[in-house]
Structure formats: C-alpha cells, structure tokens
Amino acid sequence: MQKISTCLWFDSQAAEAAELYTSTFENASMGQIVPGPDGSAMTVEFEIEGRQFMGLNGRPDVEFNEAVSLVVNCESQDEVDKYWEALLVGGQESRCGWLKDRFGLSWQIVPTAMSGLLGGPDPAGAQRAMQAMLGMNKLDINVLQRAYDGD
Secondary structure (H helix, E strand, O other): OOOOOEEEEEOOOHHHHHHHHHHHOOOEEEEEEEEOOOOOEEEEEEEEOOEEEEEEEOOOOOOOOOOOEEEEEEOOHHHHHHHHHHHHOOOEEOOOOEEEOOOOOEEEEEEOOHHHHHOOOOHHHHHHHHHHHHOOOOOOHHHHHHHHHOO
16 A cells, blocks of 8 residues: 555545546556545545545535645556547647546646756756747647747
8 A cells, every 4th residue: 555645635536536536547557435424435446547536425615626636647648548538528728738538637748858948958948848839739740849949
C-alpha cells in the first residue's frame, strides 16, 4: 500500500467513475468496494498506473474544481487521442490539454514532447509552441512541433 494515496469525493458515482478510469487505462484495476448503509458503494478502491485511489460517495454539495487535476503524460498522439476521447465523454473540453470528465474531475492530457517544445533550446521556437498551445483544446503534437520549428 502507498504511504499517501488520493481520495476523490463523488456525490454517488464513485463506482461508475472507478469503472470508467480502470477501463480507460491499460494498467489499472478495481479494488475493494465498501458498501454504505443503503447497500450502494460508500468507498471504491482502484489503481491506475501504479497509483492508488479511493472514490468516496460523500455528499452532493462538494464538487471538484480545477485546483486539482490528474496529469496523463502521453508518449504519442495516439495516446493523447485515446485518453482525450475516453475521458471527455459526457464531460467538457477546456484549453491547453485540459478537460473535465463527466464527474467534474479535471484532467490534463499532455504529450511528453511538451517539455522539449516549451523548454527547448530555441526561445523563439518555445514561444511559438506556447502560442500554438494556447489556441488548442486537445493538444496536437505535430502542430506544436511545426510551430516550434517555425513552419
């Protein structure tokens, strides 16, 4: 067990959210489900990419906000597309690779190439890549690379 894990507070959809998350990521699994007094799930444990989470069905007046997000580092555009499309269903797009899933949890779907494009040795290229990123919702590695290269 991890020393520190993440607890995500849901109204009543912790099990549904855990099922979405574990079906979206290949290296993921469901864990223990603790029933509440009414028989529905009170807590749901799950793991994604080696990180442990607990979904808690709390009260409806507590909502997620952008102050906390989960970052998914993607090696390819196919990965960006896969996670973006899966997590966006019923959710809402935002700028610069951010989205909210249908439960209101914020995600950042980020190509690993971003660090080289925004922090690369060419400051003008980095600025062009930054400007391109600011105009995007889902990040497009090829467009960002072309912007960095000045094409």
